[in-house]
Amino acid sequence: MCLSDAPCNISLKILKINSEMVTRKKLLSMGIRPDDSLIKIFEMNWGGVIVQNLTTNSTKVALSKSLANDIIVDYAA
């Protein structure tokens, strides 16, 4: 499922990022990368989300709806 469809406050694992290379680079440098676990903390009605990387215990990152659609996640084991 994509990050937009995932529920809030449940540990998720990033499987793939489908964005173009420039965006992927930016996401990587901000700590959003495949294989890491994250949690979706907030979701707005218009689709924007705030996530936090649980693997690195990193800061919160806001993503717009289009980017949240490009991040494929699954429930973390």
Next chain:
Amino acid sequence: MQHKTIVLVGQPNAGKSTLFNVLSDIKSSTSNFAGTTVAIKQSLINVNFDTYKIIDLPGLYSLNPNDPAEEVTVNFLLNHHVDLIINVVDSTLLSRSIELSIELIELGIPMVIALNMQDEASRYGVRIYNQKLKDILKIPVIPTIALFGKGVKDLIDTCDHVITRGYSKPEFLKFTLHVENSINVIQEDLKETQIPNNIDSRFYAIKLIENPQIAFKSLKSFDRKKSELATQQIQIEHNTDGFEVIAYERHHHAMKITHLVSELKKKKAQPFAEKLDSVLLHPLWGYFFLLLFFIVYFIVIFQVGTFISGLIEPAMQTLPHYYEPLKLISPFLWYTLDGLFQGIAGSIGIVLPYFLPLLILTSLFEDTGYMSRIAFLLDGLFHRIGLHGKSVAPFIMGFGCTVPALYATRIIENERDRLITGVLINFIPCSARLTVIFAISSAFTGPIWTAFIFFFVLLIIAINGKILSYFFTKPTGLILEIPNLKLPSLRTTFKKTQFKVKEFLKVAVPYLILGSIVLGWFEYFGASKILNSFFSPLVTNVLGLPEQLGSTLIFGFLRKELIIVMASQAMGVKSFSQLGLTTAQALVFTIFVILYIPCISTFAVFWKEFGAKTVVLTTIFSITMATLCGLFFKIILNF
């Protein structure tokens, strides 16, 4: 004399500018928002009889720049001789910060780590073993709390020690064997190439794998074909781009190091900041508090400004009768003195009373970290006008001053979004324009019209954004760091306000006084009449305003506040409230002044950042918009 250079490098919001402020005598802008520093700032500091040049560079997440501000830092590091890097690390984000530290070590430049915000880390239950980190990275690690100046003396003594007594290069962290083999092959090929400055060839060998464009910019004589084979080999083995391979390896190292040098003690109960976040970012309550915030923000500025102005201005206006007799004896001297007096009275009695609460409130608000939350909340709305939430930060800075707001557009990665944001910022009422709004509303219309004007300007920005976005492709998505909420420091707020008031008195007030004197001379020589006649078709016929206000528009190009300082002078009255404007005229005048043209400083920076063509087109666009809006209000209000 050539001074040794120390640069501050770190991820956004790690506290570089706060540290720079403590180290230097320059007060650089700081806030709890990623990307506050977008240009290079430098100062000289004395340490143990040596003088060093210290440079504050814009924050960056990695040495693979994603936006113009990050490019500034990378270009500086690669194209200047740097004697020492102070890597400012946010202790609360150790793992992510160490990824950048590893990359900086690859440069081969002497480095010291300032492990900043230790107090914040312990608040979040994180304990860091500094000595272990030092042993692993083989570089000095100094714990600091830059906000309170803690550890700064130790840090600067260590820097002095490293520079003066020599330095052994840190051990480069090894990648997996096959990546190392490729790095070694490229490093061999680089032996015949001249590496600029004191950068290690290993850095360029790695960059040729992960981001060749960066390397080719510096290594102009290097034959690209030489590195291609080794890079392709990595891509084939990993079935992914070289950039991702290197990024994963660094990430893995950083995670391992973080695991070794830190421990997360039993996490304390959910900090208050996180509880507050659940309200501020709530899909419904978040917008309610945002609206409430803006209402309180403007009411406080309006009320405090009106109160202070009410205390100062009437008292000052009793003074002109002391030089009144000069009007008959020496009219030229009287016009000069009156210009001087009106300039001082306008600056102190009208402008400063509104400017001061605006500065204090903005500073308090910037330090809390709420700005990025506003950016997120407004992202959906901004998408509707063809932008995204990252434009919010420059927009909000624009309420202070348009010049830093234009520089702040450098944090926007996409050139299209940056251009639209830059054009729209010119319509944001800066502190000078806000002062015009507050002063005119206070004298003629009242606070409800202030809010109305403010929301009308926002509507104009939205319409213009929509118009501009038709000419460009779709905006990119928002990726924005949301820093932890913090209590603002009263000391920092006081210092920032003090610095900005000093700057206002030093830079703006002389303009206001000089402009006022020149207007006095214009009136003495009758030049005002010529200017007023020239502008009369616009001012009188189109906007329906008194002809005398025409000449003030010219001076408004120098400083917006000049308009209110000079309006009473031009109309020949002693107090601003005696201008005799009707409510409709006051509104038309305010709307026109806010929108018609940016000030000369904005003009220059806009030219520098976006080019002459954009400046000319934007100026024509804004004058047209101001005229149409003014005309619209004249028709509606006189209907």
